[in-house]
Amino acid sequence: MVTSHNPGQGENGRAVDSPSPSVPLVPQELLDQCAREPIRIPGGIQPHGAVAVFRPADLVLVQASANLGAILDRPVALDGSQTLGDLVGPGSALEGDVGRWLAGAETGFLEQYQIDGRTFHVTGQQVAQGVILEFEAFDEAERARNASLNQLLRNFLDRSDGLTTVADICAGVAAEVRALTGFNRVMVYRFDEDWNGTVIAENGDGTLPSYLDLRFPASDIPAQARELYRLNRLRLIPTATYAPIPLVPALCPADGAPLDMSFVALRSVSPVHLEYMRNMGTAASLSISIVIDGRLWGLISCHHAQPRYIGPPIRAACDFLGRIVAQQIAARERAAEIDERLRLKSIETELVAHLARAPAFQAGLVDCAPQWLALTNSAGAAVVTDGIVLSTGKAPPIQSILALADWLRTRNIEQLYSTSSLAADWPPGAEIADVASGVIAVPISRIHASFIFWFRPEVVETVRWGGDPRASKTVDVAGRLHPRLSFEAWKQEVRQRAQPWRPAELLSAADFRGAIVNFVLQRAEERAQLTEELQRSNKELEAFSYSISHDLRAPFRHIAGYAELLGEEEPALKALSRHYLDGIIAAALSAGQLVDDLLHFSQLGRTSLKMTRIDMAKVVTEIRRSLDIDERQRQVEWSIGALPTAWGDPTLVRQALFNLVENAAKYSRGANPPRIKIWGQERAADVLYCVEDNGVGFDMNYAGKLFQVFQRLHRQEDFEGTGIGLALTKRIIDRHGGTLEAKGAVGQGATFSFTLPKRQTGGNRGIA
Structure with missing residues (x-):
């Protein structure tokens, strides 16, 4: 399991255009096995301290690292006869503090205690399997630094208040952590949306090479390792050549299972990770997690060319710095997002106001194309309704937009779809990557393939990796998995990817969808009301036409009949009179036929x-x-x-x-x-x-x-x-x-x- 976030060691600045042909392909089953490695239950610890596990009810020692007796310089009994008081001495302050701690609400503590005249840092935590205490001998060389911790932290807080950007904050904390710990190199490592990491800030003394701006693949820190970094924000490895100390017995007596050491500072790490460190020339490392809103944002990575130990007080100060930096980064990012959100909301308000006056929202969008594009900072946009496409800016061809809409319809998108690499989700997207690598789509119908789209073109980018990401792991002739040996800078041209969408832009698109859906529903209600009124008017007109037609039939027939009778009674009528009489008869018959046709026409709808x-x-x-x-x-x-x-x-x-x-x-x-x-x-x-x-x-x-x-x-x-x-x-x-x-x-x-x-x-x- 490769769990290191450490950038690679090699000839700085050298570009490798392709992987070495000698790098073998790693079988997927080995990669899966690596991803499943039980890193939370390694069964051993690092040798710079000792671990003891006690039964909560009576603080009887039930499990310990094999070096507990050597670290405390006293005999250890695991037969159920030794309590915490027996181990550290009756009446010890540690025994009393642990009792009070267990009776309270705190889940952990860190204190210094004297045991037979020697000072130990004791860290405690409560877990389901028992009470875990970690013992680390006090390093006298750190006493002077411990005395100035508070002043160092206050100075950083004072300086950080004037740092306005995330980059400045990261550079500041890298310098502060290096001054605090004395490591040769301290880097701030940020994860992207695919969990690749990039070194965005660095402070070093020149002993180790610089890896500023280098990117490292997500496979360097698999998912379960990232989750452990999120939960346990600090991890020290004083030397990459240590031999792990086993737990005795191997299984915890409380439940017969391996001891969960997720929050144990002394937890041993994977042998593959230690090999990774040795391959890159790093003898010691310290990792400080930057966790924002419960998500692993990045890491503060400390490296040293020689073995280096720092005690719990300095590590606690580093953890405090990590938390402060996380809060400050979060505050800066939230402020920037809020400002952007307000700006986009203003554009949305202006656009919706215009659409309310437009005869149809589709035409209104095209009329306000600049605002439509600015709503998500896009280069192109389109709206698809009833198979008709209206677009603006740099948008794909109509047929491609219709095909994309049909594909999204099959995915049953309910609120919003977004991607910065359309081709990765939809292979035909490769053909339109130049204008639509980035896509936001919001559906405006549950039945038809009707969407509003925003598009961003691909941004061709040359990425400098810390080693070839395709060769992050290798397999030896015996079939064993190893981390890569080379960390030389490797350049890659990345295509078919757009600038990622910011949260404010996605929220803007989602809010606008809500406005459009409400607008469509309102217009539908208006049309339904108008249709109802028209149907009522049509019925009234049909009834009126029927009534008029029916009532007019008899008078016209009477006119024609009387005219014919008059012609028969007066055979001696003059020719002109006879002509007039024939005209009356013809007109009456024509009018009667017209009335019959109107009556038939009105009856047809009834x-x-x-x-x-x-x-x-x-x-x-x-x-x-x-x-x-x-x-x-x-x-x-x-x-x-x-x-x-x-x-x-x-x-x-x-x-x-x-x-x-x-x-x-x-x-x-x-x-x-x-x-x-x-x-x-x-x-x-x-x-x-x-x-x-x-x-x-x-x-x-x-x-x-x-x-x-x-x-x-x-x-x-x-x-x-x-x-x-x-x-x-x-x-x-x-x-x-x-x-x-x-x-x-x-x-x-x-x-x-x-x-x-x-x-x-x-x-x-x-x-x-």
Whole structure:
């Protein structure tokens, strides 16, 4: 297990462009075995102190390191007969303090005690397996430094108040820790989002090489080692060549399991780690964890070229410095995040205010492109709704954005997706890395692939590693795992990665999503209310139209009837009077037909469809037969093609098709000869029907008026009709969920096509 954070030793500044060809590949099973190494229960300690484990109830000694007797210079009994008082002397201050400590709420303590005239630092902690005491002999050489600890700490606190940046704080603490400990080199090592570490500050005396700005792979400190650094913030290794002292007995009598030594300062470390230290020329090390909000932010790493021991008081001072630095770094980072958050919130407020005035938020985003991009400090952005993409800035092609939206939809993103390396998550992202290595996506629909995106381009970066990260471990001929031997600087060009997103930017995107979702919901409610009002108005209009049409039918019939009676009673009417009378009759009949058509049109929205299978060939035959009654229609040359069956209301579909065929016959009667072609085509989801003629046609610029009530493209003197037939046809087709289209050219005929469902789609439709 490689648990060292130490940067490598080698020829400083030398660039190695590729790994050595002699470096063997490490089998995955060995790497997994390394990651599972029981570093919390090593079964032994480092030899610069001793460990004793006592039963909490009566402080009887149950387990100890094999050197406990030698360290305390007195016999040790592990047969259940020796208590703490027996071990350190009856009436000892240590025995009394431990009793009071166990009765209180504290979980650990560090004090100095005299045992047979010798001074020991005693560290204590309570764990489930018992009470653990660690004994380290007092180093007289540290007495002078211990006396000045408080002043050193006060001086650092005074100086650090004037340090404004994280870099300055890290440089300051590196210098302070080196002055406090006397190590040759002290570095501050920061983890990135992938747990690679970079040396961001360094203070040394020149004995060891500088590794400032070098990066080291996450494999140097595996996950379980990082977790141990997070829990136990301090670790000293006075010499990398020590032989571990075993615990006796090997298993703790309290539970028959190995003693959990996670918080034991004397805990032995992995042999692989000691080999790692020797390979890099480091004889002693001290690690101080920087933990912010419960997360391991980085390490203060101390190295010495020769063995070096520092006692618990100085280590405690270093731990205190680590905690102070963690608080100060956290304060600086939080202040910077708060400032950025406030700035982005101001942009969000301005943008949302504009969107509230825009007819649609998509168009509003494009209109406010600078604010949209600034919301997350992005180079490009896009919004996808209903398969339509609107983008701004440096954004990927539309098809790539749609493909990304479809992929994100399969991942069921509920709040936010973010990455600084899209290609790592989504391989097609490699094709758009130049504009979209970094992505933030927020969903705005639970059903459709609708997202708001922000994009950042890749930042091509040359990284200087402390040794080739691909060769962080090696395997010897016997199959044993070893840390790498070379720590020479190794350069790597990193691509397909963007500048990482800051927490403030991610929060800004998430908050903006909430505003957009609320905006969409508000507009949906407004549309629903408007739809309800329109439906109510339509019903009122239909009822009014029905009432008016119904009430007008009788008067027009009376006018026509009385006019005809008058003509019969007065056969000697003058020619002019007879002409006027014929005009009255024609007008009344035309008005009556108009009223009938209006009544039919209004009734169409009030009746339910009676859906069934329709034999369209039979329907066309009936329509032809009814039209052949008119002498003029008998000259038509008919061309009837295949007519697949469809699903619909037979009466209404017959009416719609009759209107189209009748129009074709009417507007082509001037052709010589008139030709009408009717055919159908079965498609994947529906059936298409077409009615073509070679009549007068129409100007496509006015095609939009064809299906409106009372809209005509030809004079009524030339072609009779009320102007309702095509509107009625469109309403019928719309009721069936189909489409109606018209194409034509003046003097070249017209083609009307409509679609119907090919199978049942869920029963009768109600009011449209």
